[in-house]
Amino acid sequence: MEKKLIRIGLMGFGNIGTGTYATLEMNRSTIEQQTGIDFQITKILEKDLERKRDVVAPKELFTQNPDDLFLDPDIDIVIELLGGIQPATDFMLKAMNNGKHVVTANKAAVAANYDELREAAEKNKVMFRYEASVGGGIPILNALTTALKANSFIEIMGILNGTTNYILSQMTDFGLEYEEVLKVAQEKGFAEADPTADVEGIDVANKLSILISLVFGIRVPPESIPTEGITKITKDDIKRAAKSGNKIKLIGSAKRENGNLTYSVRPTLIPVSHPLAGVNNEFNAIFVKGNAVGELMFYGKGAGPLPTGSAVMGDVIEIGTAIVKGAAYDIVISGGKRK
């Protein structure tokens, strides 16, 4: 097979950015042997050039000017890993308007601007993929939009945030209060200095909004999802739950019954016999019920540099393969058309 070169512009060289870079470096030869494609990150947009990182990239790749990526005619794919709604959304739109395919792990930006981003992809005939935005390394979006497409979906629910699942697991296993565990989690880097988006359920609402779009073809902005976080859960709540044979988990769920779609993010009693009860610490799991396939569960690491890098690079490889085949148009994840 003739070797092809696909050039990538990477936006953001933090946790996920370095994880993506490391995933590619670590498995470059495996990927090349399977696909016949040489994937090269040729530019990295990053403000903070001084920060100490475990992963080192050649200095000459770095730029602080996003136009160096948008306007580089050799770059085929832009990976957006900046996080936050802006400027990430504008950067993704600009990349697509300049004919670049876009891959992102940014749930906040995708959930906030789902329609606009998808429309830009369609208009520009580029691919737009965001597997890593839900469930980290778990290939749930890909499954929903390809192998499971012969189903009408009835329900989707899951543990979609590793930080809160870690906190609840530690509270349960060691009989600790929320504040105690949060403090340790922050020290260990499992929770951010400002943990609001995680502990108030906002991150889960973003992911659930994306899942609802793909599974039910209905656009529900995250702020329209009734959302309750875990900050009010006490160790007594957890003890009481245990006495009745349950665990408390932060669950994002959506269900269609008699044509009505209901959805919420909230701490939920899960019977210890339920598969989701065994999903602890940083692990995520997503339950799907389809009218043909029945119940499915996907389990894995919902965050972390390498698991997320796996999902980002999975999207990049799919796009690269389609580019090489001359088929890289409109293979956009097409959940928006589901009715």
Add this chain to the structure above:
Amino acid sequence: MEKKLIRIGLMGFGNIGTGTYATLEMNRSTIEQQTGIDFQITKILEKDLERKRDVVAPKELFTQNPDDLFLDPDIDIVIELLGGIQPATDFMLKAMNNGKHVVTANKAAVAANYDELREAAEKNKVMFRYEASVGGGIPILNALTTALKANSFIEIMGILNGTTNYILSQMTDFGLEYEEVLKVAQEKGFAEADPTADVEGIDVANKLSILISLVFGIRVPPESIPTEGITKITKDDIKRAAKSGNKIKLIGSAKRENGNLTYSVRPTLIPVSHPLAGVNNEFNAIFVKGNAVGELMFYGKGAGPLPTGSAVMGDVIEIGTAIVKGAAYDIVISGGKRK
């Protein structure tokens, strides 16, 4: 979107054949809205026209002559659901040699003739897909060959046979002997009149052979996999396992360590805390470990007409979508190239 018509020839109208037919009928409008494609089964190869079936297809679709499918220029995709190595393999090869894309659920035929079938697909530039051959409705092959492609895999193991998992679950839950449960399973239709392929582990060896090809890029014929079934397991074995905190599960596994690949199918002690211990009765689950994504588990129904129909139709939809995009060449699952 302009509506396109994709015509399908279906081989076999037994359990899986009727399940596939029913899946398509049940979700036809959902599939059409999402893909813009009208999938029509236009011919059904079936010898037994008199058998009572829950699913009824128009009489004029049936034929007893396979050439009616191979030589029909309007048929785009042939679905092979006859089971058994022959004549299924010859029929699939003949379909491909006549330019038809092929979808199958037939693990025995795929495991026995993996290279020959893949080569025929490449030679004829048709797609060949077999998601339903491993794990029934669980979209594991698709995940391994798309979203997880940025990984080097370390290990794959799983509960890959619903009949034996049902027997072991019932023996465990009700303290019964193997022969007692088998008899009831046969009466209920959960086990076949001749259960050899299931209970001796042959079915699992077929599936593991396929997984090894995709995950490690190495061809290990099923008869080369050390295989032990569940016929010698007694209720005392299960009690003894329980005392040491374990369950007995029939596990197919393959692992790469220091460049060596080891593999086997055998009854295995699984700690009750392990996610696979909670996989009971007709459910299957597959554990994968990749060097980027870490541990993943996929859980769902490993058999049954509709779950298997979901997987078959998922493959059909992928192929149909590629045909409509003019990209239906060489999107063959490309595990054989993994090194």
